[in-house]
Amino acid sequence: MNWYAVKAIYLSELARTWRTPLQSIASPVLSTSLYFIVFGAAIGSAMVSIDGVSYGAFIIPGLIMLTVLTESTSNSSFGIYMPKWSGSIYEVLSAPVSAVEIVLGYVGAAATKSMVLGGIILLTARFFVDYSILHPFWMLLFLLLTCITFSLLGFIIGLLADGFEKLQVVPLMIVTPLAFLGGTFYSISMLPEFWQKVTLFNPVVYLVSGFRWSFYGVSDVNVGVSLAMILLFMFSFLLMIWWIFKTGYKVKV
């Protein structure tokens, strides 16, 4: 293993985040805080509690997931797409590194940033809403697996994208709608029966449900199924990355 290379990519990617603190940290924290204020503190007080949890507290896990999913995807895709776009990717491709080390560096940095972001949002939520965490270990595990999984997805998007617009398509047009419709703001048991079944095809449902269970011990789907689904997504994305590097598709000719 070329750990020096992993460290070089990892630190370089984190440095990129710290160079743009407003865009990387402040902006997502601010926009999530607005949700807490509007849906938690303001409207939330007029809403009925769900599964015995106040509405303001109920949406916290979902909102963290929403931010973490989109930020992991876009940050990771941007991280690998920028050197591709500028041409400086030559240094990564000509270095004595394997795909494993490249992924560890880029995805590790993106996942770290998302974990930090998730932590900041969790702390920020405390200013607006009262909440508890029933299973802190599981909460951290769900958060970590989600950060890694969606950073892997972003990495794939960055490898395959051939324009800035395509970088944004998946985070904005797929991940965000899935997160909104995946039980971020509601329990799927509140939906008509038909839509409850349709919603089960939305992968984000399993992430939000499992994450929410780690907070309040209530979930829309079995927590074991949630964990299995996250692992399934993660290994699917890993398999896809392995194939891309093996064939050189969109990376080497």
Add this chain to the structure above:
Amino acid sequence: MSEYIVEVAALSKQYPSGHQALKHVDLRIRKGEILALLGPNGAGKTTLISIICGLVNPGSGSVQVAGFDVIKDYRQSRQRIGLVPQELVVSMFETVWNSVVFSRGMFGKGRDDAYLQSVLQSLSLWEKRDSKVMELSGGMKRRLLIAKALAHEPEVLFLDEPTAGVDVELRREMWRLVGQLRQKGVTIILTTHYIEEAEEIADRIGIISRGEVLLVEEKQQLMARLGQKQLMLQLQQPLPEVPESLAAFQLDLSEDGLMLTYTYDGGSDHNHVTEMLGAIERARLELKDVHTKQRSLEQIFVSLLEEA
């Protein structure tokens, strides 16, 4: 131990578009030499370098660096290679210092600030170490690319068109730097379409065209060909054949019998022009005109390309 640091055997490459970039290329590069690869645009120079460095997958054939296969033993081969690409491709938001630290790490070497400092100093970039890359001039960016390529102390340095579009002063500076690196034992392969550049710094010159290596020759030998001169003697009367008394000079007679050509080494102090002219006089050949012609490396290059 082989005397060759890079060995390319029967290397071919066809891009998905169908373009055959390399055709059965054989090339062996000696340790510590400076090899200039000359060729027109699209000749296959960059493809060849890219395959050796791992940027492009080879089609068929093999490439070894220091005895290590670039595919099977890519870690060992790549850590010996430094590459300076043709374009100014470097992350613009990094500082100069972070950029070279990144490069060293990528190639599996631990931090060595003293070495990196010496590299930046040798390239007159030390004062700019805290500047962002975007703040550097074009010449500085190019020097930074060299610093990045040297950051992991490579044994082989590939310079892909290092002086394309740079001013004369920077070009001279590059040549001086290349000379210094050679003195340290670094093998240098540069691609160029400036013949002057190849003449100035290379030990050997390779000419590549349409994916084929047409020749690889010592510069001195090529310079001898560069110094080759021809003395053209236009005759008043046509000759059926070269007279027996002039046979020793190996003169060429034109088809119409009106031109005798004597080829000699213009760079040498020991040619036989005087004796040959004396023999012409003794043979009572009447001359109408006399002129000389010198073949330049450029003409050799162009004629080789035309033949190809």
